[in-house]
Amino acid sequence: MKNEYRVVVVGGGIIGCSVAYHLAKFGETDVAVFEKDFISSGSTGRCAGGIRQQWSSPHNVILAMRSVSLFEKLSGETATDIEYKQGGYLVLSYSEDEAREFEKNVRMQRELGLDVEILTPKQIKERYPYLNTEGVKLATFCQKDGHANPHLANFAYARAARKMGVHLFTHTKVVGIEFHRSSFIIHTNRGTVKTRFVVNAAGSYSRDVGKMVNIDLPTESYRHQIMVTEAVRNFLDPMVISFSGNFYIRQSKHGQFIMGQGDADEKPGINYDVTFKFEKDMVQKMMNIFPPFGNLRIIRHWSGHYNMSPDAQPIIGQSSAVPGFYYAVGFSGHGFMLAPAVGEAIAQMMLHGKSIHVDISELDIDRFKKGVLREKNVV
Numbered sequence: 244m245k246n247e248y249r250v251v252v253v254g255g256g257i258i259g260c261s262v263a264y265h266l267a268k269f270g271e272t273d274v275a276v277f278e279k280d281f282i283s284s285g286s287t288g289r290c291a292g293g294i295r296q297q298w299s300s301p302h303n304v305i306l307a308m309r310s311v312s313l314f315e316k317l318s319g320e321t322a323t324d325i326e327y328k329q330g331g332y333l334v335l336s337y338s339e340d341e342a343r344e345f346e347k348n349v350r351m352q353r354e355l356g357l358d359v360e361i362l363t364p365k366q367i368k369e370r371y372p373y374l375n376t377e378g379v380k381l382a383t384f385c386q387k388d389g390h391a392n393p394h395l396a397n398f399a400y401a402r403a404a405r406k407m408g409v410h411l412f413t414h415t416k417v418v419g420i421e422f423h424r425s426s427f428i429i430h431t432n433r434g435t436v437k438t439r440f441v442v443n444a445a446g447s448y449s450r451d452v453g454k455m456v457n458i459d460l461p462t463e464s465y466r467h468q469i470m471v472t473e474a475v476r477n478f479l480d481p482m483v484i485s486f487s488g489n490f491y492i493r494q495s496k497h498g499q500f501i502m503g504q505g506d507a508d509e510k511p512g513i514n515y516d517v518t519f520k521f522e523k524d525m526v527q528k529m530m531n532i533f534p535p536f537g538n539l540r541i542i543r544h545w546s547g548h549y550n551m552s553p554d555a556q557p558i559i560g561q562s563s564a565v566p567g568f569y570y571a572v573g574f575s576g577h578g579f580m581l582a583p584a585v586g587e588a589i590a591q592m593m594l595h596g597k598s599i600h601v602d603i604s605e606l607d608i609d610r611f612k613k614g615v616l617r618e619k620n621v622v
């Protein structure tokens with residue numbers, strides 16, 4: 244470890260590694276990433292890997308569209324197959340009110356240039372005969388949505404960043420940060436370094452890291468459980484999701500089904516336990532929606548966290564109170580899919596004073612002074 248780096252990134256999840264990768268790609272390689280455990284050990288390595296552009300808030304649509312254009316090049320750019328598949332996302336609505344919301348969202352998404360279809364239950368059944376459409380009012384579908392393997396994507400960024408000169412330190416926990424006008428002293432369990440810029444990419448621990456420089460980031464982490472079945476022949480091309488039905492499911496490249504649902508009774512905090520109730524509820528729901536699933540065996544079940552913001556949109560920017568302190572936090576269950584655009588935008592802000600491809604100026608912490616408009620398309 245050197246005594247000084249120009250940039251220190253706290254967190255080796257997909258956000259921290261994407262920031263580091265983009266900084267290096269744009270020429271800044273004097274970067275240290277400090278990760279308290281190992282690369283992809285946080286929410287990234289526990290997530291479903293869904294990549295969706297169909298959102299209710301324009302910011303999320305714009306960030307996701309930019310991310311998709313970067314995901315399309317990521318395997319080639321990093322020489323790592325991230326198992327990226329653009330099999331589409333089928334978003335099911337189970338209520339009339341939600342169906343009207345979806346129609347409104349689709350108008351906004353199309354205005355932003357996204358190619359989205361609206362499907363009737365009959366059209367859904369024609370395309371996906373194995374899906375039970377009972378109770379479904381309509382679905383929206385975007386073919387360019389899809390999924391990738393989160394571990395491979397996280398490691399693709401980490402390895403490519405390291406190859407370009409970034410220093411990655413695992414099992415290195417940031418325990419304190421001192422701010423001295425135009426520089427920071429970073430205290431870790433393995434030593435102390437000086438830096439000009441800090442990026443808080445600490446995922447579920449984003450609030451703790453903000454507090455180290457007296458910034459109260461309004462984020463809270465909630466446990467989310469997820470499980471995977473044994474592998475069968477590939478037949479489910481799209482990722483299927485429903486907000487009112489409260490589930491998502493996709494089939495991986497190797498044939499396993501990965502699925503999850505939210506739990507409105509969860510309390511904020513870090514909790515990695517798993518419950519039998521989750522398995523039972525999930526299995527019952529899935530056997531109703533995908534009747535052929537009846538004989539599938541569950542092989543693994545784990546949990547991770549959504550780092551929630553008050554409006555379920557990410558909080559990204561540079562602190563005005565502590566110049567040089569950047570944050571990319573509060574991803575509210577969609578940080579994997581937004582990581583390419585967010586990493587690029589933070590790197591551009593740091594090196595050029597503003598992000599070039601997407602405008603993130605309205606996503607900083609100050610937006611909460613004006614009130615919140617909540618992103619609704621979250622499970």
Ligand SMILES: Cc1cc2nc3c(=O)[nH]c(=O)nc-3n(C[C@H](O)[C@H](O)[C@H](O)COP(=O)(O)OP(=O)(O)OC[C@H]3O[C@@H](n4cnc5c(N)ncnc54)[C@H](O)[C@@H]3O)c2cc1C
Nearest residue numbers: 254256258279285286287290291293417446547578579580
């Ligand atoms: C069950 C589940 C399903 C999900 N499905 C999807 C999905 O389909 N699509 C999607 O886009 N998103 C999904 N998400 C959300 C997604 O996982 C997160 O938004 C994303 O991984 C956030 O990335 P990150 O790098 O910010 O956080 P993380 O991956 O958690 O990385 C943060 C890292 O910071 C480290 N760290 C924390 N504090 C310190 C410290 N003091 N010093 C050093 N290191 C520190 C942690 O160890 C961690 O590795 C899901 C999440 C869960 C739990």
